[in-house]
Amino acid sequence: MATNNSVLFVCLGNICRSPLADGLMIHEVNKRGIAAQFKIDSAGTYAGHAGEKADKRMRKTAANHGVELKSIARQFIVDDFDKFEHIVVMDDSNLNNVLNLTRNDSDRNKVIKLRSFDNQKSGKDVDDPYYGGIAGFDNCYNVVSESIVNFLNKLLEQD
Template sequence: MRKILFVCLGNICRSPLAEGLMSEKIANLGVEDQFKIDSCGTADYHIGELPDERTRENALQNGLELKHRARQFDPSDFKRFDHILVMDSVNKMKIIGQATSEEHLQKVQLMRDFEQEISLQGVDVPDPYYGGNEGFQNVYDILDRCTENLLSYHLQAIEN
């Protein structure tokens, strides 16, 4: 089973959307039994809350319903997950700072490392929280592409 964790700052915009997109793609392929998907934030601002209303609204406009409740990253997540995908370099450094082994470090990667276009790999997924609706759609489009590529990556690994 592949265990994937998506991480952003507050776990109300980017990471729950990535979780929702990935879960939907897995369900559409009928391979739910091969994956465990979750998301969290590095900060404790929104623990227990639903995703940001604008994120949920944008997801619904794109045919996706988000029901995740925010939680904060815990160092035990290094043991519970195989792949930890962080939305931006600042939060990646916060996660890396909690690692206690090389094995933990090797699990952490930026989300946009799964962009097909090389010039976009390693770039931060922008935080739409302080922007307008177009920012939420931009993030949706980025995460839709990246989760598709991430899923392909993991399915290939499962086959091999």
């Protein structure tokens, strides 16, 4: 059964963006002393990286900011709708892939894009840094970090 503070972050391969969001959310709730109130995980819509750690470039970028990424990649499954109250996706492709698996309005209402919580509430995609240089990973970190803080604050306002 999902709790109000159960969050699943979803990207394509679950090795860059969603592990970063997962790690940053864990970092934030630990920093605030409220980790016990949360269930946090990440998954990918593609299973090709299942069982792998986050991309080493993403882990290094996060570590440079004092954030450890411990997640192991797995594929998003329909049962995740029963386990998580919030399904937070990184881009429109992830959004469509997850929405295609919904069974009802309750499932659909759980799905939202992470950048709906950036400072501009832009709803834009979190760009996938996988095929780019280190600047893409730094940009990804900044975008995801800003959005995670705002998302967490929104969840705490609702409690």
